[in-house]
Amino acid sequence: MHRTISNIVVCTFVFTSVGCGGGEQVDADPNDAPDVSTQPSATVQIVSPEEGATVGTDVTVTLQTSGIEIVSITPPVPGTGHHHLYVDVDLTPLNEMIPQGNPQIIHQGDGSTERTIEGLAPGPHRIIAVVANPAHIPIDPPVIDTVHFCSGGNC
Numbered sequence: 001m002h003r004t005i006s007n008i009v010v011c012t013f014v015f016t017s018v019g020c021g022g023g024e025q026v027d028a029d030p031n032d033a034p035d036v037s038t039q040p041s042a043t044v045q046i047v048s049p050e051e052g053a054t055v056g057t058d059v060t061v062t063l064q065t066s067g068i069e070i071v072s073i074t075p076p077v078p079g080t081g082h083h084h085l086y087v088d089v090d091l092t093p094l095n096e097m098i099p100q101g102n103p104q105i106i107h108q109g110d111g112s113t114e115r116t117i118e119g120l121a122p123g124p125h126r127i128i129a130v131v132a133n134p135a136h137i138p139i140d141p142p143v144i145d146t147v148h149f150c151s152g153g154n155c
Contacts, residue, residue: 042067043066043067044083046145047063047064049147049149050149055150055151056151057118057152060117061127062113068081068143071111072111073134076135081139082108082109084098084108084129085106085115085117085129087106089102089105091128094140098138122151123150123155124148125151126147128144
């Protein structure tokens with residue numbers, strides 16, 4: 001019990017101090033993160049844009065989940081998650097902290113389920129949605145969805 005409380009305090013300090021929208025990489029030990037594994041029935045779906053859609057150069061990504069509560073990472077709440085969007089970049093290892101500071105990996109640590117991505121180049125794009133625990137480690141089993149779409153009509 002003491003170790004779990006200590007881990008929550010450490011995570012709260014680390015993520016409150018650094019934030020969740022870029023900035024420098026935080027070196028956190030995944031073994032120090034609170035246990036936030038979820039039920040195998042948890043899912044995430046990218047509701048918009050739809051697979052194969054043609055959109056403008058600004059696109060609003062809307063996410064819907066079931067089987068897990070999506071909340072802000074501050075304070076960290078065991079058993080909950082938050083969204084990350086990988087824009088035209090491959091997934092990082094699912095057993096490691098999702099990198100911070102990469103503009104193509106959008107952290108939604110505020111608990112939001114929608115994000116507008118502005119200024120996409122015309123052409124084909126891919127977004128991968130990943131639900132992670134408060135320590136930015138994808139939950140296990142992975143809760144992921146992918147959508148391919150075209151911006152600017154040049155596909």
